[in-house]
Amino acid sequence: MAVVSASDTSTEMVKAPSRMSRFIRMLQRRAFATPADTAISVMVFGLLLYILWLAVDWALVRAVWSAQAVDQCKVDGAGACWSVIDARHRLILFGLYPFEEHWRSTAACISIIATVVLSCVPAFWSARRLIPLWIVGFAAYYLLMEGSLIGLPQVTTDQWGGLSLTLFLFSSVVLLGMPMGLGLALMRRSKMPVVRLTATLIIDFVRSLPLLTTLFTAAVILPILLPEWLQGDKIWRVILAFALFFACYQAEVFRGGFQAIPKGQWEAGKALGLSQWTVLFDIVLPQVFRHALPATINMVVLTFKETAIVIIIGFFEMLASAGAAFGTGEWAPYYLEVYAFVGLIYWVFIFSLGQYGEYLKNRMKVDRR
Amino acid sequence: MLKTIGKFAVAALAASVPVLAGAADPSPTTQKIIDRGTLLCTGHNGSFFGFVEVNDRNEWKGLDIDMCRGLATAILGDPDKAQIVPLSWAQRFPALQSGDVDLIIKATTWTMGRDTELGLQFSIPYFLGAAQFMAHADLGVTEAAELDGGTICVEAGTTIERIAGDFLSSNNIEHTMVSYEKGAELRAAYLAKRCDAFAGWGPNLAVIRATEVDDSEAHVILSDQLSTDPISAAMRQGDEEFVDLVNYLIAALIKAEELGITSENVDEIAANPPSTTVARLLGADPGIGERLGLRDSWAREVIAEIGNFGQMYDRNLGKDSPYKLDRGLNALWKDGGVLYTPIID
Numbered sequence: 001m002a003v004v005s006a007s008d009t010s011t012e013m014v015k016a017p018s019r020m021s022r023f024i025r026m027l028q029r030r031a032f033a034t035p036a037d038t039a040i041s042v043m044v045f046g047l048l049l050y051i052l053w054l055a056v057d058w059a060l061v062r063a064v065w066s067a068q069a070v071d072q073c074k075v076d077g078a079g080a081c082w083s084v085i086d087a088r089h090r091l092i093l094f095g096l097y098p099f100e101e102h103w104r105s106t107a108a109c110i111s112i113i114a115t116v117v118l119s120c121v122p123a124f125w126s127a128r129r130l131i132p133l134w135i136v137g138f139a140a141y142y143l144l145m146e147g148s149l150i151g152l153p154q155v156t157t158d159q160w161g162g163l164s165l166t167l168f169l170f171s172s173v174v175l176l177g178m179p180m181g182l183g184l185a186l187m188r189r190s191k192m193p194v195v196r197l198t199a200t201l202i203i204d205f206v207r208s209l210p211l212l213t214t215l216f217t218a219a220v221i222l223p224i225l226l227p228e229w230l231q232g233d234k235i236w237r238v239i240l241a242f243a244l245f246f247a248c249y250q251a252e253v254f255r256g257g258f259q260a261i262p263k264g265q266w267e268a269g270k271a272l273g274l275s276q277w278t279v280l281f282d283i284v285l286p287q288v289f290r291h292a293l294p295a296t297i298n299m300v301v302l303t304f305k306e307t308a309i310v311i312i313i314g315f316f317e318m319l320a321s322a323g324a325a326f327g328t329g330e331w332a333p334y335y336l337e338v339y340a341f342v343g344l345i346y347w348v349f350i351f352s353l354g355q356y357g358e359y360l361k362n363r364m365k366v367d368r369r
Numbered sequence: 370m371l372k373t374i375g376k377f378a379v380a381a382l383a384a385s386v387p388v389l390a391g392a393a394d395p396s397p398t399t400q401k402i403i404d405r406g407t408l409l410c411t412g413h414n415g416s417f418f419g420f421v422e423v424n425d426r427n428e429w430k431g432l433d434i435d436m437c438r439g440l441a442t443a444i445l446g447d448p449d450k451a452q453i454v455p456l457s458w459a460q461r462f463p464a465l466q467s468g469d470v471d472l473i474i475k476a477t478t479w480t481m482g483r484d485t486e487l488g489l490q491f492s493i494p495y496f497l498g499a500a501q502f503m504a505h506a507d508l509g510v511t512e513a514a515e516l517d518g519g520t521i522c523v524e525a526g527t528t529i530e531r532i533a534g535d536f537l538s539s540n541n542i543e544h545t546m547v548s549y550e551k552g553a554e555l556r557a558a559y560l561a562k563r564c565d566a567f568a569g570w571g572p573n574l575a576v577i578r579a580t581e582v583d584d585s586e587a588h589v590i591l592s593d594q595l596s597t598d599p600i601s602a603a604m605r606q607g608d609e610e611f612v613d614l615v616n617y618l619i620a621a622l623i624k625a626e627e628l629g630i631t632s633e634n635v636d637e638i639a640a641n642p643p644s645t646t647v648a649r650l651l652g653a654d655p656g657i658g659e660r661l662g663l664r665d666s667w668a669r670e671v672i673a674e675i676g677n678f679g680q681m682y683d684r685n686l687g688k689d690s691p692y693k694l695d696r697g698l699n700a701l702w703k704d705g706g707v708l709y710t711p712i713i714d
Contacts (some may be wrong), residue, residue: 087425091423091425091427095427096427096429096455099426099427099428216459219460224463224466311415311457312414312457312460313414323414324416325423327415327422328418329418329419329691332579332580
């Protein structure tokens with residue numbers, strides 16, 4: 001790469017360059033400075049553009065869109081066969097939920113998304129607002145999906161599925177797991193040996209088990225051991241087990257945050273006559289959250305993707321539904337399109353989570369103010 | 370000791386009740402199903418081609434699902450009372466033991482280990498899966514003997530590999546066996562014509578032929594069946610009457626095909642039964658129901674709802690499905706298959 005000469009920059013100092021011209025200059029400097037650079041750049045960009053074109057050509061230009069036109073998918077030179085999505089998208093989104101009741105699953109899905117989005121808005125960040133919001137959001141989801149309590153036909157949890165189940169699992173696990181994780185982290189820092197040892201034992205025990213084993217035990221083994229009245233519905237057992245698993249990892253993330261806070265802050269708080277809880281909630285925890293944020297976003301994103309594992313205990317979450325969507329003779333050749341569609345849904349949610357994490361990081365920057 | 374004697378007394382008493390009553394009460398499992406009002410039956414966490422699938426209206430379909438719907442009709446009189454519980458392969462046996470399902474109808478092979486160590490009880494087989502060969506149609510072969518001198522691909526380390534090797538050697542068919550580590554590699558090699566034929570489980574071959582190749586006419590599944598894999602319903606041990614019920618459900622479906630009774634003509638034939646066997650099967654003469662603790666008309670209702678075995682097969686795996694799997698071993702005994710029934714007297 002060429003070295004920028006001093007005269008170049010000095011002329012730029014006179015008037016601020018527009019974004020576009022700055023970008024072009026950057027390209028010139030970085031990619032086209034010497035003939036060799038230019039050759040490599042052209043090759044690389046050319047290849048990238050070619051691959052992009054192949055993808056666009058397959059996915060959009062030569063694609064077949066409607067379920068009626070499925071015969072055209074078999075024609076030579078046909079691209080993506082989105083007919084399979086047209087015909088089977090309801091299966092991917094709602095799993096085995098009864099066909100006539102899909103509006104309920106849609107509404108429930110929206111209620112969960114709205115709850116999650118609202119809890120991300122800073123204006124809602126107080127216990128007085130968050131807790132009612134969560135209660136309302138989750139109650140709405142459950143009442144709509146289950147139905148019998150508000151006079152709709154009952155749909156049992158084993159018929160829940162698709163995207164709406166994935167979202168429900170994810171948000172319940174994170175919502176339950178986050179406070180549990182904080183609790184475990186606090187217990188682990190306790191001065192009382194019994195409390196500290198209990199927390200350490202729980203965390204290390206659960207972390208030593210694979211998630212699959214934990215969930216399999218909760219779903220399949222527990223009903224054999226527990227009396228009938230203690231069993232509850234399979235979905236709640238699985239959510240609780242998953243949340244515990246999440247909490248144990250999240251506790252360690254929080255612990256890292258705690259360790260970044262100098263001991264002096266506690267002592268300073270005490271010296272000012274503040275109670276231990278005030279120091280914890282008003283001084284230490286906000287900083288812990290800031291330090292733990294990148295790792296927490298990581299955990300949340302991982303959890304979103306890991307919800308797919310419940311397929312093994314017979315839940316029809318999005319990936320299982322996708323498998324069923326191309327799991328029939330007429331649609332079996334188009335599994336690639338189904339996976340692309342599901343991948344896109346995952347991407348939208350996870351990308352949004354990541355972007356929100358970035359926003360939070362900027363917002364929490366101390367030196368911003 | 371006293372406890373054991375007590376148990377014996379109870380057992381003896383329980384055993385004598387049907388004799389005294391003359392007709393069987395519903396078995397414990399059947400009674401539980403009747404009390405609950407639904408039959409809990411196995412589904413799949415996704416799809417298993419031809420056996421358990423989901424249609425465009427998010428409803429289950431497939432050969433196994435039809436068996437469940439048939440059983441729900443027999444016990445509860447309504448196919449929609451079959452509640453399909455999605456389960457993974459690993460989950461099916463614990464789920465049966467814990468009572469999450471009443472029985473397993475999930476392409477499950479009857480093996481000695483499952484019968485003894487897992488404490489299961491199997492019904493008579495309702496399907497025989499077999500290792501078979503698929504070959505390129507332009508070779509013009511229809512049976513394995515014509516593969517002489519050919520190259521056969523198989524998946525490495527599977528029972529199919531051993532079965533196919535044994536079969537070809539014992540029939541003195543010269544061959545070169547090529548094994549591949551993965552199913553996908555194997556299919557790619559076959560499609561690239563690196564082998565003349567490949568060996569696999571019959572229903573799977575049919576699915577591959579129907580879905581993964583451009584022209585399904587270009588491939589033939591050879592008629593030779595190298596092995597059998599009896600697919601049965603699995604139930605908890607200790608409820609023999611429930612096993613009887615499932616056995617006679619399967620028997621009735623096969624018998625109906627043998628007698629030419631279909632879902633279309635069942636009511637007509639029941640109104641005017643041509644033989645005593647038909648009259649007994651369809652409940653025009655009493656007996657078929659009360660001995661199982663069911664209604665005498667149960668077989669007629671089942672056939673009216675889901676058809677006879679041939680109709681179920683054709684709809685889900687055979688000529689009316691995308692897979693076009695030949696009946697092969699799963700034809701009636703009189704058509705060269707191995708399906709037969711106990712005498713329904």
